[in-house]
Amino acid sequence: MSASTVAFSDAQLAEVRRLQALYPDARAALLPVLHMAQETFGHISLEAEEYVAGLFDVTPAHVHEVVTFYTLFFRQPKGRHVVAVCHNLSCHLAGAPEIIAHVMRRLGIGVGATTDDGRVTLQAVECLCACEHAPMMQVDDRYEFGLTPEKVDQILEGLR
Amino acid sequence: MTAEKLLTRNFDRADSHTLRAYLETGGYTAWQKAQTLEPAAITEEVKQSNLRGLGGAGFPTGTKWSFVPKNHTGPVYLVINADEGEPGTFKDRYLLERDPHALIEGMLIAARAIRSPTGFVYIRGEYVEPWRRFSAAVGEAYDAGYLGRGFDVVVHRGAGAYICGEETGLISSLEGKKGWPKLKPPFPAIKGAFGAPTIVNNVETIAHVPHIINRGAAWFASLGTKTQGGTRMYSVSGRVTRPGVYEASVAITLRRIIEDLGGGVTGNGRLKAVVPGGSSAAILRADEIDVTADVDGLRNAGTMAGSAGVIVMDETVSIPEALMVVARFYAHESCGQCTPCRESTGWIYKMVRRIVEGRGQKDDLDTILDVARRGAGTTICAFYDGAVGPYISYIEKFRAEFEALIPK
Ligand SMILES: Cc1cc2nc3c(=O)[nH]c(=O)nc-3n(C[C@H](O)[C@H](O)[C@H](O)COP(=O)(O)O)c2cc1C
Ligand code: SF4
Ligand code: FES
Numbered sequence: 001m002s003a004s005t006v007a008f009s010d011a012q013l014a015e016v017r018r019l020q021a022l023y024p025d026a027r028a029a030l031l032p033v034l035h036m037a038q039e040t041f042g043h044i045s046l047e048a049e050e051y052v053a054g055l056f057d058v059t060p061a062h063v064h065e066v067v068t069f070y071t072l073f074f075r076q077p078k079g080r081h082v083v084a085v086c087h088n089l090s091c092h093l094a095g096a097p098e099i100i101a102h103v104m105r106r107l108g109i110g111v112g113a114t115t116d117d118g119r120v121t122l123q124a125v126e127c128l129c130a131c132e133h134a135p136m137m138q139v140d141d142r143y144e145f146g147l148t149p150e151k152v153d154q155i156l157e158g159l160r
Numbered sequence: 161m162t163a164e165k166l167l168t169r170n171f172d173r174a175d176s177h178t179l180r181a182y183l184e185t186g187g188y189t190a191w192q193k194a195q196t197l198e199p200a201a202i203t204e205e206v207k208q209s210n211l212r213g214l215g216g217a218g219f220p221t222g223t224k225w226s227f228v229p230k231n232h233t234g235p236v237y238l239v240i241n242a243d244e245g246e247p248g249t250f251k252d253r254y255l256l257e258r259d260p261h262a263l264i265e266g267m268l269i270a271a272r273a274i275r276s277p278t279g280f281v282y283i284r285g286e287y288v289e290p291w292r293r294f295s296a297a298v299g300e301a302y303d304a305g306y307l308g309r310g311f312d313v314v315v316h317r318g319a320g321a322y323i324c325g326e327e328t329g330l331i332s333s334l335e336g337k338k339g340w341p342k343l344k345p346p347f348p349a350i351k352g353a354f355g356a357p358t359i360v361n362n363v364e365t366i367a368h369v370p371h372i373i374n375r376g377a378a379w380f381a382s383l384g385t386k387t388q389g390g391t392r393m394y395s396v397s398g399r400v401t402r403p404g405v406y407e408a409s410v411a412i413t414l415r416r417i418i419e420d421l422g423g424g425v426t427g428n429g430r431l432k433a434v435v436p437g438g439s440s441a442a443i444l445r446a447d448e449i450d451v452t453a454d455v456d457g458l459r460n461a462g463t464m465a466g467s468a469g470v471i472v473m474d475e476t477v478s479i480p481e482a483l484m485v486v487a488r489f490y491a492h493e494s495c496g497q498c499t500p501c502r503e504s505t506g507w508i509y510k511m512v513r514r515i516v517e518g519r520g521q522k523d524d525l526d527t528i529l530d531v532a533r534r535g536a537g538t539t540i541c542a543f544y545d546g547a548v549g550p551y552i553s554y555i556e557k558f559r560a561e562f563e564a565l566i567p568k
Contacts, residue, residue: 088485092485
């Protein structure tokens with residue numbers, strides 16, 4: 001990605017200012033703006049960190065510290081879809097290890113990796129707090145419940 | 161007694177999240193009434209109701225509100241903890257999705273009590289649908305004039321970090337920093353978000369407030385035990401027939417939660433153990449479930465009510481393997497600020513894994529217990545104590561099962 005592509009549109013810059021004005025201290029809008037940055041640029045590169053720092057009264061080092069702290073921010077390009085299978089206790093009891101092994105076989109990648117065609121990034125994550133539907137996973141913005149190998153296949157096939 | 165539904169009464173309605181459905185079922189009448197009450201009278205009513213915080217610590221809500229300095233001149237903030245992340249807990253997700261206006265009405269009343277002009281609702285980043293639903297309800301409440309006339313609500317999304325559920329970690333995160341907890345005191349009620357007095361309450365805690373105002377403290381208190389009023393939402397998961405969210409009096413026993421609400425152990429199996437309050441609660445054996453599931457009942461039983469996430473394990477479950485999964489979670493989520501927590505969580509996870517994989521050594525169990533006990537109570541926040549509870553209780557109560565995995 002070239003330097004010129006890491007920039008918000010005018011409408012987005014207006015949204016940044018709106019978000020900053022919601023808080024007693026504008027810096028509190030950092031997380032919401034980082035969410036915007038990730039949606040816009042795909043992931044948060046060092047360049048994007050610097051760009052966002054410039055929109056706030058903070059150093060790039062501060063933004064870097066924040067970005068690296070949270071699991072939902074990607075510092076490397078991710079797949080077009082993120083499949084995050086819960087491996088915490090209730091899902092574990094309901095067979096999460098088998099589900100994760102199945103997804104790995106189907107995609108041909110390990111946990112933390114992205115398929116060669118850039119289609120899917122696979123993650124194993126902590127409790128997504130939908131344990132009543134274990135085993136479950138998050139696919140992009142959606143929660144998928146009551147997973148079986150067949151259901152997983154269907155879901156994966158739907159990801160383009 | 162346990163039949164009364166307050167928080168979940170509308171969950172069956174397909175449109176339960178809308179303002180219209182909320183108004184049809186008595187919504188915002190408590191707010192009307194609260195506007196005729198002095199702030200101190202609201203706090204007093206909540207005190208008398210024996211409402212205890214339902215996010216984890218079980219602190220009396222009215223008492224917490226009364227800690228806001230009386231003569232304070234600057235702003236006071238209300239922060240709602242919707243960072244739900246305690247393994248085994250999923251109640252706040254239901255409230256945000258299915259009855260968002262109950263939280264908004266509760267916030268209006270709480271804000272009047274503590275004289276707060278602004279409330280922040282911190283929703284975990286993974287909860288995209290709950291965030292959309294709640295934000296839509298906030299929009300409705302602005303359009304209808306409930307919000308924007310002396311009280312504003314800002315909806316804030318987290319970005320994935322369990323520790324941001326801890327109230328001082330949450331405040332750091334809300335301020336645009338990494339979610340590092342802070343040493344208390346000062347407590348947030350004195351110096352919290354943006355340096356101002358701040359009341360942090362859980363979603364479910366605040367959703368109860370309209371009912372207390374509408375029907376009175378005495379009625380609410382009578383629903384529960386002597387020291388905790390009302391109902392709460394139990395999240396039941398694991399090896400049970402009907403996993404789900406169930407609202408019941410806090411005076412219900414753990415046995416009835418598992419057998420009557422959860423439908424008993426899956427496939428008529430036998431109960432082996434249960435974690436009563438989210439993964440940070442100490443584990444109980446099958447013969448320890450005849451206790452009331454209120455804050456003090458479970459404290460007396462050597463565990464905690466926590467977030468009321470009830471995780472059920474039957475005879476097929478390996479307790480060492482369960483502890484390995486729990487230990488992996490704490491190792492992953494430690495914020496790394498305190499040495500005992502940062503080092504021990506990683507180290508204990510490796511030890512338990514090695515035992516589960518058949519590579520344990522004779523002294524491993526005692527070493528884990530020793531390390532766990534020594535760090536307890538020495539850290540900045542309660543995260544580490546929440547890890548120590550499971551380490552010690554799983555091993556002490558099921559020691560033979562661990563020993564059987566260690567080569568002689
Ligand atoms: C490690 C840790 C995680 C926590 N996670 C949550 C959480 O996800 N949601 C919550 O409401 N409280 C959580 N708490 C409790 C909060 O610190 C705080 O006590 C609570 O939000 C206060 O609200 P309440 O009095 O209404 O319960 C957590 C505490 C600790 C130590
Ligand atoms: S106890 Fe653990 S999670 Fe809490 S502040 Fe210390 S290192 Fe961070
Ligand atoms: S354990 Fe998987 S959603 Fe809670």
